[in-house]
Amino acid sequence: MTLLRSPKPGALIVRWVFGRDAAKVTDKLRKHAPGGVDAIRDQYYRTDDSDARLDVYFPAGTQTALPTVVWTHGGAWISGNKSNNATYYELLASRGFTVVSLDYSIGPEHRYPTAIGQLNDAHAYILANAERLHVDPSKIFLAGDSAGAQLSSQLATIITNPEYADLVCVKPALRPDQVRGVVLNCGIYDVANMVGGPGIIGWGVDRSLWAYTGDRLFVDSTAAQQMSTLHHVTADFPPAYISGGNADPLTDRQSKPLADKLTGFGVKVDTLFFPEDHEPPLGHEYQFNLDGADGVVAFERTVDFLSARVD
Structure with missing residues (x-):
């Protein structure tokens, strides 16, 4: 009966599974650490908020804005932290970028839209401390993976769609001209198309979204409607790199529809998808597997996307 009244027990199980898997991926990435990268860690971007921290990575000896x-x-939306996949951020930094990894509050302890307000404040902090953090305020990219891709797409939509910003009651810290592009890996952009999955995966999605939105009938909730950026993006959305694995059910149900919609608006979209019969099958978050050739290809395509938009 408790499970029917609260998402917390199920959400904590999902958190444990995600945390275990994230630790394994983070550990496997360490062998690829590039060296020659400095970091500024554990910066609080919001006063009196213990969840509002960020880490910054940049090439060693950097004296200029990047x-x-x-x-x-x-x-x-209910697990993870800014230190997950840290080597991946170091690798991006080694290619000539400053990389800022953000923490935010997660469910079920905190609910939507807490994270959106935090991330927008993080953007404001980054701008206010741009010189110290080696940030070029005119060349910002928003990026994320899985739930982080959803959140990044939501912030990008807030920045580029004033009507949507009013709807979610957020005044964006970044201007559209400051955002050069968006990197979206394995994300969720249409909450209603998340439900109905089979077995334990479907159960986990249900508990996660219930925990994050605070609504058992989350599909019809205001939170789910606002989170579903597929229905709010416009022709002003930034250029986007969108990718997902062929064995990740989110690719056909989430990533490809967003790519198609943005392309239809005339937005510049760079996609990396794979044939259904691609071997090995590429699951959720495949891009962090740099032991595999496809993860390396995804990393290089990401760097190419970023580099093409900094001049």
Whole structure:
């Protein structure tokens, strides 16, 4: 009966599973650490908020402002932290970028839209401390994976769609001209198309979204409607790199529809998708597997996307 009244027990199980898997991925990435990268860690971007921290990575000895990738981690909105996949951020930094990895509050302890307000404040902090953090305020990229891709797409929509910003009651810290592009890996952009999954995966999605939105009938909730950026993006959305694995159910149900809609608006979209019969099958968050050739290809395509938009 408790499980029917509260998402917390199920959400904590999902958190444990995601946390275990994230630790394994983070550990496997360490062998690819590039060296020659400095970091500024554990900066509080919001006063009196213990969840509002960020880490900054940049090439060693950097004295100038660099194009900056602001990365929001995944974890089904109920797990994860800014240190997950740290080597990946170091690798991006080694290519000539400043990379900012953000923490934010997660469910079920905190609910939507807490994270949106935090991330917008993080953007304001990054701008206010641009010189110290080696950030070029005119060359910002928003990036994320899984739930972090959803959050990044939502912030990008807030920045580029004033009507949507009014709807969610957020005044964006970044101007549209400051955002050079968006990197979206394995994300969620249409909450209604998330439900109905089979078995334990469907159960986990249900508990995660219930925990994050605070609404058992989350599909019809205001939170779910606002989170579903597929229905709010416009022709002013920034250029986007969108990718997902062929064995990730989110690719056909989420990533491809967003790519198609943006392309239809005339937005510049760079996609990396794979044939259905691609081997090995590429699951959720495949891009962090740099032991595999496809993860390396995804990383290089990401760097190419970023580099093409900094001049």
